[in-house]
Amino acid sequence: MIKKTTKNKKKVVNISSSSPKKKIRLVDIANQFNLAVSTVSRILNGSPENIKASRKTRKMVLDAAMELGYVTHKIPVKYHEGIRSIIVVSHHPGEIFYQKIISSIERNLRAKGYACYFNYTEGLSEQAGELIDIMEKRLISGCLIFQSEDEVFTEKNKIKLEKLKIPCVVIDHHPVPCPSFVSTVELDHEQAGYDIASHLLRLGHRHFAFIGVLNLSSCPERKKGIEKKLAEAGLKLEPKFIVDIDYIPQMQLSDVFSSWAAKEKNFPTAIITVHDLIGYAALNVLENIGFSVPKDISIASFDDRVEMIPWCLDNLKLSLTSIRQPIEEIGQEAGNELIARINHPQRKPKHVRLKGKLIIRDSTAKPNRF
DSSP states (O other), rough: OOOEEEESSEEEEEEEEEOTTTTOHHHHHHHHHOOHHHHHHHHHHHHGGGGOHHHHHHHHHHHHHHHHHBBSSSBOOOOOOOOTTTEEEESOOOOOOHHHHHHHHHHHHTTTTOEEEEOTTTTHHHHHHHHOOOOOOOTEEEEEEEEESSTTTTTHHHHHHHHTTTTEEEEESSOOSTTTEEEEEEHHHHHHHHHHHHEEEEEEOOEEEEEEETOOOOHHHHHHHHHHHHHHTTTTOGGGGEEOOOSHHHHHHHHHHHHHHHHHHHHOOEEEEEHHHHHHHHHHHHHHTTTTTTTTTTEEEEEEGGGGGHHHHHOOOOOOOOOOOOHHHHHHHHHHHHHHHHHHSSSOOEEEEEEEEOOOOOOOOOOOOO
């Protein structure tokens, strides 16, 4: 309950939401904070561009108005732009994987009284910068960020975000190094690598290859987990079987696999790819150059995102063994972390790592070589 006592020469005015008979007026709220009535009116009824008040003052006035039950002539204060509002910045609206996480986040936040507003950068740092500028004009409570690379966290954008002093939580693809004001929620990538290598070792594989992607923040961590498990088994990834490619994998993989087959006697019996897009491309390429999966070679991957591979679904003969991302849990944890930081502004950002689930399918089997 918000209470404020304003003294003048003749009387004491008590403003309390526990007095239902008293109609709350703009002047009552203005007197609480020693503001002009016109300033309070602009905060409650005007557009953000016309409000000449600090974020702290705007939030203070809106919180008081909500507590006291004041309603603007336009919309209820609790739905006023910015109050209890979360902005979700995503690089692409179409990917089912991100849609599922966003759906989980929205359910979680809505149950706690927050509204979500969705905006897309299309992977462009300029658009990300424009969204940050919008956040500065609106009274946004917090920000959830998905990014394809580091378009949100260019040096310029980082400075602007930090100045806003609103809680930020990055999901799935965090910037490296991660800014001190940012929380992160994602798969435990190192553990995922460890688990997938453990599965292949149990099948009897001893010769491995790893296909990574340049500039993907999860790639080094997944590789680290694989190498950790192989080291425990007295094995290692040979440098000649570690390849980093870009996001158009078909042609590159064809060249790589053909070269390995022509030059190497110890062609790997198991290939681990950094995500399913590369995994399904590898599966198709190997079949095209004469290898049978999993008879000749096993393939395992990460994320369990077959829905993002539309170009191969019609002719898909096998499904990948993969580490499934805990989508619902990611959404819940991201929402919880954001709200915790909104409610406790001095709380330090957390970095939440969640365990995935190994989904064993028909792309992995015992090796028939070596």
